[in-house]
Amino acid sequence: MTSTKDAVTARGEWVRQANRFTQRVAAEAGRYRLIVSLACPWAHRAVIVRRLLGLEDAISLGVVDPIRDERGWRFTLDPDGRDPVTGIEFLSEAYLATDPDFAGRFTVPALIDTTSGLVATNDFPQISLDLSTEWTRFHRAGAPQLYPEALRAEIDEVNDGVHRDVNQGVYQCGFARSQVAYEEAFDRLFTRLDLLSERLSDRRYLVGDTITEADVRLFTTLVRFDAVYHGHFKCNRNKLTELPVLWAYARDLFQTPGFGDTVDFDHIKRHYYVTHPDINPNGIVPKGPDLSGWHSEHGRAALGGRPFGDGTPPPNVTG
Structure with missing residues (x-):
């Protein structure tokens, strides 16, 4: 099993799980879908950077329900409870298709390769940096330099x-x-x-x-x-x-x-207090x-x- 679950040390310290899919992604407009929860601060970074840089047309956005159950993040905000681009009901489907032995939490943000339905990366610190440095040819005119x-x-x-x-x-x-x-x-x-x-x-x-x-x-x-x-x-x-x-x-x-304009306090509060x-x-x-x-x-x-x-x-x- 590929286990990267959160852990607690003998002293009672919480340790976040490592990111499982850390490969770099070559920029290609229209190929990738950014899956986020508006409640999650790690995902929120990517939402802000995508918006500031004007990458909406290059990278589509999927938003999960803020209430996560034992099966992980759900696409219940979409018609028929499925992401309209990938067709999946749970983000876990993409994770397990990519690594059937994965046994950690199914985290956001995740870039999904829409040509394969697989997770291209869930490496949240690198995602926002790459949007600034690797996707420059798709930036809007007047995009700021977020990582000069x-x-x-x-x-x-x-x-x-x-x-x-x-x-x-x-x-x-x-x-x-x-x-x-x-x-x-x-x-x-x-x-x-x-x-x-x-x-x-x-x-x-x-x-x-x-x-x-x-x-x-x-x-x-x-x-x-x-x-x-x-x-x-x-x-x-x-x-x-x-x-x-x-x-x-x-x-x-x-x-x-x-x-x-990217903050959703309703999603934020319901996620933390319910899950x-x-x-x-x-x-x-x-x-x-x-x-x-x-x-x-x-x-x-x-x-x-x-x-x-x-x-x-x-x-x-x-x-």
């Missing part, structure tokens, strides 16, 4: 700390199986958030003066913070709304085309928080910078 070569070393360094302590950190808090493991993850998370607040106190974006991959990766955790991580995952030293710099930074991005019965056994989905603050003035433009550099915002498109 001159800034890659700094972007990678920032991403490393954000991934370890924030993107992963909220899960390590939520899925910890001992008090010590939880508290260590909690301390790493808020230490990193404090460092990010300091970094962003006098600059609009994490690296350089435009939006980059680093901002995309931090945003997808921040936008879920008060809705799910603060309560559901016990990340409760502060709410995002109580961290002035990060709250303003997150609102700035949310109000930028390609960010807030983790060990954390929330009654499956009750909170009514809050109040989301109106996301549209309030943030004042970050005074720090300078241009969201898209010499490029332009993505047009108002769907799909």
Whole structure:
């Protein structure tokens, strides 16, 4: 069996499963379908990058139901409960067709090769980078440089700390199986958030003066913070709304085309609160928080910078 399941160490630390399909994908318009959950922060990265770069016509998008059952992600949002392009009812069908011995979680995002129905890659960190670097001939006119070569070393360094302590950190808090493991993850998370607040106190974006991959990766955790991580995952030293710099930074991005218009709070809340019965056994989905603050003035433009550099915002498109 090809097992890459999540694990828990002897100290009660949660360890995310490794990505199973990590081969690189050659860019070919119309061949691949990006399967995502709008609830998942890892998938959300790819949704944002695809939108910012204008790759909608080159890579189609399939969205799964936010409620995942024991069989994995379901296409129950589509007519007849099947993905209209691949014809599958569950993402697991593509995984098991690619590797019949696969025994891990069937994760999103996944790029499906529509010519074979097989998983081309589920390597979420590489997917968004490849959209920026390998799919350039399919980018829209005016697409931003999200991973500019001159800034890659700094972007990678920032991403490393954000991934370890924030993107992963909220899960390590939520899925910890001992008090010590939880508290260590909690301390790493808020230490990193404090460092990010300091970094962003006098600059609009994490690296350089435009939006980059680093901002995309931090945003997808921040936008879920008060809705799910603060309560559901016990990340409760502060709410995002109580961290002035990060709250303003997150609102700035949310109000930028390609960010807030890809957020679905309904999917986010229903997924987390319904699919983790060990954390929330009654499956009750909170009514809050109040989301109106996301549209309030943030004042970050005074720090300078241009969201898209010499490029332009993505047009108002769907799909």
